[in-house]
Amino acid sequence: MIKIKNLNKSFNGNRVMTDISAEFEPGKINLIIGRSGSGKTVLLKSIMGLHEVDDGEIWFEDVIFNKLDFVGRKEIRKEMGVLFQGSALFDSITVEQNVRFPLDMFTNKSPEEKIDRVNFCLNRVNIINANNLYPAELSGGMKKRVAIARAISLNPKYLFCDEPNSGLDPITAILIDELIKELTEEFSMTTIVNTHDMNSVMGIGEKIIFISDGVKCWEGSKDEILHSDCDLLNDFVFANALARKLRSEK
């Protein structure tokens, strides 16, 4: 369980996040949605500790994460897996070495055990016979899947995904969404996904938080999102022509 309480964040005097509170439940996909520039990534990076909040509290179970020092945070970070928007695979090493990296860094497993774990993670995300390829040789979808494999290599309790299907075609995007959903349920992770893709929202959104201009405007499920009375949310949800048409027909 991750809880955030009254988070505020400014950059050079410009407030980008105002008084945001929420709870993210384990074993569920928690979505943070909003327009580009609404503050989703700042919120996600603040929860992960990559940005320092001005005030407020970030709880991981019963620990206030943002009050911990570097060493304290490091212990919790070992339980986090992250899928970055651009995958953030290490360019200079192979797929296998990328997935193996956290195992090398933080475990005392034997080389055989590490390889077994790497192959398990890669198989789990349907990456076959690509162990010796470099990230530059992979497609966008493969990069995302390798990044997911790396994120789950240490069996994390928390999974953070920043726009996991940006830059992907709709079919690959759905595959990535489904993979995240399956892994979340399989490993009972607390998963937080940043997205502005309505396909993802309607596909995997179990708990959804809508943010606009750094303010939380709405919270609910994918079933409730179509019947909201929040104008800003409705503008966002029914932004495309097809959605508007379906709504008017309904």
Next chain:
Amino acid sequence: MIRFLSQLGRYVLLLQKVFSKPEKASIYYRQTMQEMIYLGFNSIGIITIISFFMGAVITLQTAYNTENPIYPTYLIGLGCRDSIILEFSSSVAALILAGKVGSNIASEIGTMRVTEQIDALEMMGVNSASYLILPKIIATLLFNPLLTLISIIVGIIGGWISGTLAGVITSEDFIYGIQYAFVPYYITYSIIKTVFFAFIITSVSAFQGYYVDGGSLEVGRASTKAVVFSSVLILLFNVILTQLLLS
């Protein structure tokens, strides 16, 4: 002034992070060995070529500017040797390495920053500054003195070949000249300077890359700044170290 102090503060804080206890010594050892190849071994070629021709030019210029019957010709060899050991192989080679290695480090780390690879390291609980920068610093501190020695040897060979081929000095006189009044401390002096310059090149370039904010344009700017700031600091410390070590 405030901006300068702020940057200096960030640089010191970065170094504090860099020199903290490594997560896993075996991984840092492996990284250091790789960096020795990338930053050190791969620089042997350019250092050899430049040292050879600089040695050649120093010998010819010394010869043509000291054409006087009062001066014995072996002084050409002596001039070549001392110029190379005292100044060229440490300072000029460091300026060349600031261009090659410095821009390489700044652009590599800068690209890792803008593509969120550094964030990924941090999120894994890895001290990214230490993991990325410490092996580079250790590798250059250990390998650059070797480059200096190679530069000295190749530079003198370049001088000997050009001097004898151009007919400005005989082979015997040149060899006598490079042995005449030899001060072994000059080698130590050159290596001490090299170690300082290696630290400047690596740490300043890594600092520029580590704090890149933006995209590819900013990475390019960081790379340029890395070369400019490293070069200026090398020149400044060259004066300070010369005064301290030779006075």
